[in-house]
Amino acid sequence: MDFFRGKAVYITGGSSGIGFAAARLLAGFGAHVAISARGKERLEVALQEMKRAARAPHQKLLAIACDVSDPKECARATQETLAGLGGCDVVVANAGVTHPSRVLETPDEVYERMMRINYFGTVHTVRAFLPHLFAQRRGRIGIVSSMLGFMGIYGYSAYAASKFAQVGFAECLRQECLDHGVGITLLYPPDTDTPQLAEENKIKPPETKAIAGEVKTMSPEDVAGELLAGIASGALNVVPGGMGKLTYLAKRVAPGLVNWVTDGALKKYRRAHADRP
Ligand SMILES: NC(=O)c1ccc[n+]([C@@H]2O[C@H](COP(=O)([O-])OP(=O)(O)OC[C@H]3O[C@@H](n4cnc5c(N)ncnc54)[C@H](OP(=O)(O)O)[C@@H]3O)[C@@H](O)[C@H]2O)c1
Numbered sequence: 001m002d003f004f005r006g007k008a009v010y011i012t013g014g015s016s017g018i019g020f021a022a023a024r025l026l027a028g029f030g031a032h033v034a035i036s037a038r039g040k041e042r043l044e045v046a047l048q049e050m051k052r053a054a055r056a057p058h059q060k061l062l063a064i065a066c067d068v069s070d071p072k073e074c075a076r077a078t079q080e081t082l083a084g085l086g087g088c089d090v091v092v093a094n095a096g097v098t099h100p101s102r103v104l105e106t107p108d109e110v111y112e113r114m115m116r117i118n119y120f121g122t123v124h125t126v127r128a129f130l131p132h133l134f135a136q137r138r139g140r141i142g143i144v145s146s147m148l149g150f151m152g153i154y155g156y157s158a159y160a161a162s163k164f165a166q167v168g169f170a171e172c173l174r175q176e177c178l179d180h181g182v183g184i185t186l187l188y189p190p191d192t193d194t195p196q197l198a199e200e201n202k203i204k205p206p207e208t209k210a211i212a213g214e215v216k217t218m219s220p221e222d223v224a225g226e227l228l229a230g231i232a233s234g235a236l237n238v239v240p241g242g243m244g245k246l247t248y249l250a251k252r253v254a255p256g257l258v259n260w261v262t263d264g265a266l267k268k269y270r271r272a273h274a275d276r277p
Helices: 017-029 040-053 071-085 108-136 157-180 195-203 206-212 220-233 242-253 255-272
Strands: 008-012 032-037 061-065 090-093 139-144 182-187
Touching: 008 017, 008 071, 008 108, 017 032, 017 040, 017 220, 032 040, 032 071, 040 061, 061 071, 071 108, 090 108, 090 220, 108 139, 108 157, 108 182, 139 157, 139 220, 157 182, 182 220, 206 255, 242 255
Parallel strands: 008 032, 008 090, 032 061, 090 139, 139 182
Antiparallel strands: none
C-alpha cells in the first residue's frame, strides 16, 4: 500500500494479534512504525519480526512500553514516538482486552477494566497525539472497536459497552477533526484468530459460543489489511469480511432481523440442552 511508504505510524497493542499484523504489514509497506503494549518481552519479539519484514534498512522501527489506561504513560509514549520517528502521520488505537461472562456473574472490576483499557485507553491515546496532528493540519486516526461496537450479544455486556463507547467518541471526534485535516477510521472486526480470541474462548458462556459460532473467524493479517486499506482511503467505517459487512448493513436497515438470527441461535442451543440442568 503506497500510501504508507515513508509515513510515521503509532499503534497501541502492537505486540500481538491485529495490532502486530498491522505493524508487520506497515513495515513491509516502508512505513516508520512505533508499537506499544505493556509486556516488554512480546514487544521485543514483535520488533524483531517488524525489522525482518521492513522494506528498507533506513526505516525507523520502535517498541515502547506503555499502559494505555494511564494518561501520563500515553503522553510519554507520544513524546517517544514523535522523537523516535521524527513525527507522526497515523495513530492507531488498537489495544484492548475482553472478558465474556453473564451480567450477574461479571465482577465490578471487569466492567471497570473494560472501560479503563478499551475506552479510556483510546481516549488517552488520541488526546495525547491530537495537538500534534492538529498543529501539522493533517493525519489519520484508526480506532479498533469490534462488531460488538454496533451490536450486543449474550455474555458481552462489559466488553460491548466499552466498544460502543469508542464509537460514540470517534463519531464526535470525526466532526471536530474536519477543521484540522485529520481523518478517522473505525474498524469493527469480527472474531479474529488472535491470542485474545483463544483466551476468551476458554471462558465464554456456552450460549455465547452458540451465537458467536455463526460468525466466521478471520486471520489477523486480513483484518489488519482491511484496517490499513480503510485508513489509506479515508473510509469512516470498516467492517472486515463479507459476513461482518452484511451484519453491519442488516443492523442499520433491519435491526430486528439481527436479533431474530442471534435469538434463534440461542433458542436452538436451549432446545439442544433442554434435558440438562
Ligand atoms: N480477536 C478478536 O476476535 C477481536 C474481535 C473484535 C475486536 N477486537 C479488538 O481488536 C483489538 C486487538 O485485539 P487482538 O485480538 O489482536 O488482541 P491480542 O492479540 O490479545 O492483543 C492485544 C494487544 O493489546 C495490548 N494491550 C492490552 N492491554 C493493554 C493496555 N492496558 N495497555 C497497552 N496495551 C495493552 C496487548 O499487549 P500487553 O498485554 O502486553 O499490554 C497486545 O499487544 C482489541 O481492541 C480487541 O478488542 C478483537
